[in-house]
Amino acid sequence: MQHGASSHTDRPILEVKGMCKSFFTKERTVIALDHVDLAVKQGEFISLVGPSGCGKTTLLRIIDGLEQGDAGERTLEGVALEGISQDMAYVFQDINLLPWRSVLDNAALGLEARGMSKQERTQRAMEVLEMVGLGSFAGSPPYTLSGGMQQRVGVARALAVRPKVLLMDEPFGQLDNFTREALQVEIAALWARLGMTIVFVTHDVDEAIFLSDRIALFQPAPGRITEIVDVDLPRPRTDYDVRAHPRALELRSHIMAHLRAGKGMPE
Ligand SMILES: Nc1ncnc2c1ncn2[C@@H]1O[C@H](COP(=O)(O)OP(=O)(O)OP(=O)(O)O)[C@@H](O)[C@H]1O
Numbered sequence: 614m615q616h617g618a619s620s621h622t623d624r625p626i627l628e629v630k631g632m633c634k635s636f637f638t639k640e641r642t643v644i645a646l647d648h649v650d651l652a653v654k655q656g657e658f659i660s661l662v663g664p665s666g667c668g669k670t671t672l673l674r675i676i677d678g679l680e681q682g683d684a685g686e687r688t689l690e691g692v693a694l695e696g697i698s699q700d701m702a703y704v705f706q707d708i709n710l711l712p713w714r715s716v717l718d719n720a721a722l723g724l725e726a727r728g729m730s731k732q733e734r735t736q737r738a739m740e741v742l743e744m745v746g747l748g749s750f751a752g753s754p755p756y757t758l759s760g761g762m763q764q765r766v767g768v769a770r771a772l773a774v775r776p777k778v779l780l781m782d783e784p785f786g787q788l789d790n791f792t793r794e795a796l797q798v799e800i801a802a803l804w805a806r807l808g809m810t811i812v813f814v815t816h817d818v819d820e821a822i823f824l825s826d827r828i829a830l831f832q833p834a835p836g837r838i839t840e841i842v843d844v845d846l847p848r849p850r851t852d853y854d855v856r857a858h859p860r861a862l863e864l865r866s867h868i869m870a871h872l873r874a875g876k877g878m879p880e
């Protein structure tokens with residue numbers, strides 16, 4: 614399928630195979646991931662959707678190397694990964710900007726960790742702040758920004774390192790509907806423009822349909838991917854397409870039925 618501006622091909626850039634992860638506490642053992650396989654194609658936008666506790670964050674953290682799996686492997690461009698990958702960037706749900714640093718210095722954080730010179734850092738950070746519409750806030754302290762603007766700084770911080778794969782864990786979860794909608798449109802445009810590969814976690818089925826090429830559906834206890842849905846809607850999309858397009862409605866009810874069944878609820 615063609616997606617206009619995106620450089621989508623069928624070659625997997627990122628692969629997870631047989632990934633397992635259990636957590637042991639005094640009270641219980643949780644199988645957060647039970648032999649999860651996922652092949653993410655070069656340039657695609659893929660979402661991970663499922664009820665709370667089904668292992669989405671755990672999988673994303675393992676992909677990035679923030680957490681280690683008990684078994685299984687992950688590869689980027691066919692090469693096995695160990696530890697935190699410099700080729701991926703992670704956008705957290707709770708962005709946690711450093712309050713004593715300017716917006717610019719927050720956006721440059723990942724570049725500093727990668728040992729880039731101050732001049733180059735500043736130039737790159739400015740470039741990404743412009744991309745997310747915050748160029749004129751570069752010198753401001755983070756507390757002067759709204760929640761949506763802070764979230765944009767988080768996106769800029771991740772984009773600054775020019776990742777091959779961008780990992781986003783419910784990045785718009787805490788925002789009001791209007792801001793959320795605006796950021797969905799922005800991220801879709803940035804994705805198309807930069808030809809990035811994005812793995813995106815969300816609870817919101819409409820958000821997933823609006824943004825994604827494919828949606829991986831999870832079920833909990835033990836956490837696993839039980840279906841991958843192709844979002845065969847044309848691009849570019851609008852919010853109206855997702856609410857009113859007959860195919861989108863079909864996808865939505867299919868996904869909702871799948872998720873309800875996983876929770877033991879009637880379809
Ligand atoms: N550090 C930890 N120690 C113990 N249990 C954990 C830990 N991290 C995750 N878990 C458990 O693993 C399971 C999967 O958690 P995870 O955070 O991956 O779910 P999720 O799908 O991201 O949920 P949500 O949608 O609520 O963010 C849950 O049952 C959770 O309680």
Ligand SMILES: [Mg+2]
Nearest residue numbers: 669670671782
């Ligand atoms: Mg989570």
